[in-house]
Amino acid sequence: MSTEPTESGQPVAQGQPVASARPPAVSVAGVSKVFASRKGTDVTALEAVDLTIAPGEFVSLIGPSGCGKSTLLRLIADLDTPTSGSIEVFGKTAREARIDQAYGIAFQQAGLLPWRTVRANIELPLELHKVGKAARAARSSELLALVGLSDFADKYPDQLSGGMQQRVAIARSLAESPGLLLMDEPFGALDEMTRERMQTELVRICAETGAAVVFVTHSIPEAVFLSNRVVVMSPRPGRIRDIIAVDLGRAEGRDEGLREADSFFEAVVSVRESLHGEAAGAPAARGVDIR
Amino acid sequence: MKQSASLPRTILAPVLLGVLAVALWQLAVVALEIKPFVLPSPVSIATEFSSSVSSVWTSSLVTGANALIGLLIGAIVGIVAAIIATVLPITDELSAPLVAAASVIPIVALAPVLYTMFGADKETARQLVAALAVFIPVYLNTLRGLRQARPVHRDLMRAYGASSWQATRAVTLPGAVPFLFIGLRIASSLAVISALIGEYFGGPIGGLGKSITSAAASSNYSLAYAYVLGAIILGLVFYVVTLGLEKIVSPHRAPSTGP
Numbered sequence: 001m002s003t004e005p006t007e008s009g010q011p012v013a014q015g016q017p018v019a020s021a022r023p024p025a026v027s028v029a030g031v032s033k034v035f036a037s038r039k040g041t042d043v044t045a046l047e048a049v050d051l052t053i054a055p056g057e058f059v060s061l062i063g064p065s066g067c068g069k070s071t072l073l074r075l076i077a078d079l080d081t082p083t084s085g086s087i088e089v090f091g092k093t094a095r096e097a098r099i100d101q102a103y104g105i106a107f108q109q110a111g112l113l114p115w116r117t118v119r120a121n122i123e124l125p126l127e128l129h130k131v132g133k134a135a136r137a138a139r140s141s142e143l144l145a146l147v148g149l150s151d152f153a154d155k156y157p158d159q160l161s162g163g164m165q166q167r168v169a170i171a172r173s174l175a176e177s178p179g180l181l182l183m184d185e186p187f188g189a190l191d192e193m194t195r196e197r198m199q200t201e202l203v204r205i206c207a208e209t210g211a212a213v214v215f216v217t218h219s220i221p222e223a224v225f226l227s228n229r230v231v232v233m234s235p236r237p238g239r240i241r242d243i244i245a246v247d248l249g250r251a252e253g254r255d256e257g258l259r260e261a262d263s264f265f266e267a268v269v270s271v272r273e274s275l276h277g278e279a280a281g282a283p284a285a286r287g288v289d290i291r
Numbered sequence: 292m293k294q295s296a297s298l299p300r301t302i303l304a305p306v307l308l309g310v311l312a313v314a315l316w317q318l319a320v321v322a323l324e325i326k327p328f329v330l331p332s333p334v335s336i337a338t339e340f341s342s343s344v345s346s347v348w349t350s351s352l353v354t355g356a357n358a359l360i361g362l363l364i365g366a367i368v369g370i371v372a373a374i375i376a377t378v379l380p381i382t383d384e385l386s387a388p389l390v391a392a393a394s395v396i397p398i399v400a401l402a403p404v405l406y407t408m409f410g411a412d413k414e415t416a417r418q419l420v421a422a423l424a425v426f427i428p429v430y431l432n433t434l435r436g437l438r439q440a441r442p443v444h445r446d447l448m449r450a451y452g453a454s455s456w457q458a459t460r461a462v463t464l465p466g467a468v469p470f471l472f473i474g475l476r477i478a479s480s481l482a483v484i485s486a487l488i489g490e491y492f493g494g495p496i497g498g499l500g501k502s503i504t505s506a507a508a509s510s511n512y513s514l515a516y517a518y519v520l521g522a523i524i525l526g527l528v529f530y531v532v533t534l535g536l537e538k539i540v541s542p543h544r545a546p547s548t549g550p
């Protein structure tokens with residue numbers, strides 16, 4: 001798998017030509033999103049967003065609260081439709097990709113079904129797509145082991161801690177081995193220690209499955225630790241201000257030691273400068289944790 | 292820990308209070324020489340209850356059967372109506388004023404009319420009164436539950452490309468179950484109350500309501516109170532069985548907050 005992050009601000013593939021046989025995992029072209037409100041005060045959540053994500057690439061979206069990160073993710077997931085512009089996922093329209101189950105998704109809230117056991121929650125997407133019972137059980141056992149919850153298979157969500165619930169949600173998003181993972185602040189509700197462990201786990205899982213990831217976060221170190229590229233967004237109307245390539249080596253080699261490395265701090269500094277940068281002093285970075 | 296520590300309190304305190312109240316009652320009746328037609332003493336009620344336990348039992352069966360049939364009919368119709376109102380919102384709009392009216396009318400007021408409609412020698416009128424009383428809370432609570440689907444669950448179903456029937460079965464229906472049981476708990480007591488009060492307005496003898504009135508009419512006040520005690524126990528049984536059913540069917544409620 002070769003995912004060379006390109007120069008900052010330069011999409012991997014402008015249209016088809018560069019992407020040889022494999023279409024990009026995600027290709028967002030000239031996308032805007034306006035939320036119409038009854039009072040006539042429309043909210044422009046996104047404006048002229050272009051972004052291309054290669055298969056297997058890990059891209060974080062970071063920016064001040066309300067800049068449209070979740071909106072962009074929901075557009076890619078076809079949970080909402082753009083006002084203008086087009087979105088393709090693995091060469092298909094967002095709608096086709098959703099119906100073909102091209103992506104797995106995890107939200108800030110774990111969103112587990114409280115009346116289902118942990119195992120049944122993980123099996124939910126498989127069940128909906130008519131996967132046989134035996135195959136379902138085998139897959140959920142695999143995923144339970146992956147997120148370290150094998151002993152909790154028959155527990156119910158209300159018997160789990162927040163972090164454990166979030167791990168179940170991540171296992172569920174991986175159930176169908178998607179080539180693309182969409183994650184909206186999945187670790188937002190976790191304490192710092194669990195969070196760092198989950199980050200390491202996620203890097204490992206992505207390395208194992210080769211999935212591309214779009215990851216929304218408020219934390220600069222988290223974005224830097226996880227990503228091949230960090231997309232910095234500006235406050236409303238949401239635009240892409242900067243795309244910063246983070247070259248911390250292959251995903252397989254990332255471990256706790258990396259958090260102390262110089263290259264890590266350099267990347268953190270450049271993301272922070274980009275976030276605060278142009279609009280110095282302005283409330284640009286409100287809602288962003290500089291941890 | 293907290294639960295086990297408070298357990299003796301939650302059970303002991305009300306029991307103690309109850310015993311104390313009954314003792315005071317007995318003392319008051321004896322000391323103040325209260326006439327039995329005003330208030331019989333607990334001891335005389337208990338004696339009457341144990342000596343006529345078999346007739347209290349058979350009366351309870353009659354009233355209980357009416358309440359149960361009413362509860363089942365009212366609950367089933369209420370659930371089905373709520374599902375229809377969710378699928379076809381127009382039916383909800385059309386029936387909303389009717390339901391609002393029905394929820395403020397004391398349903399038992401319909402009993403005399405129903406007796407003339409279905410015959411005064413049949414239990415049908417009482418069962419219908421109970422069913423109508425049950426319908427309202429079951430319908431309203433189930434409807435609320437069906438509309439309660441969390442946005443994150445709706446997004447999830449859409450992300451999975453689930454058909455609307457799949458989404459209904461996986462998320463909407465199970466999510467409504469706790470709400471359904473809120474309605475059923477209210478309805479279980481209402482069913483007994485309505486079936487019993489319905490007897491005051493006519494119909495065949497044999498139930499608790501008729502037995503209470505005839506015992507009171509023949510100045511056997513302790514017996515009347517023995518039947519009242521039977522009615523209280525019947526109501527409790529309905530409530531507790533519903534509660535038990537809820538614990539079996541949906542032991543894991545939706546966590547109200549958190550991820």
Ligand SMILES: Nc1ncnc2c1ncn2[C@@H]1O[C@H](COP(=O)(O)OP(=O)(O)OP(=O)(O)O)[C@@H](O)[C@H]1O
Nearest residue numbers: 035043044045064065066067068069070071072236
């Ligand atoms: N369904 C909606 N209807 C109307 N406005 C919306 C809707 N969803 C989002 N918005 C608006 O779009 C803008 C972007 O919202 P979005 O949720 O994408 O921000 P965000 O970057 O994810 O913020 P946060 O970091 O706080 O989660 C906000 O101003 C918000 O008010």
Ligand SMILES: [Mg+2]
Nearest residue numbers: 069070071184
């Ligand atoms: Mg958001």
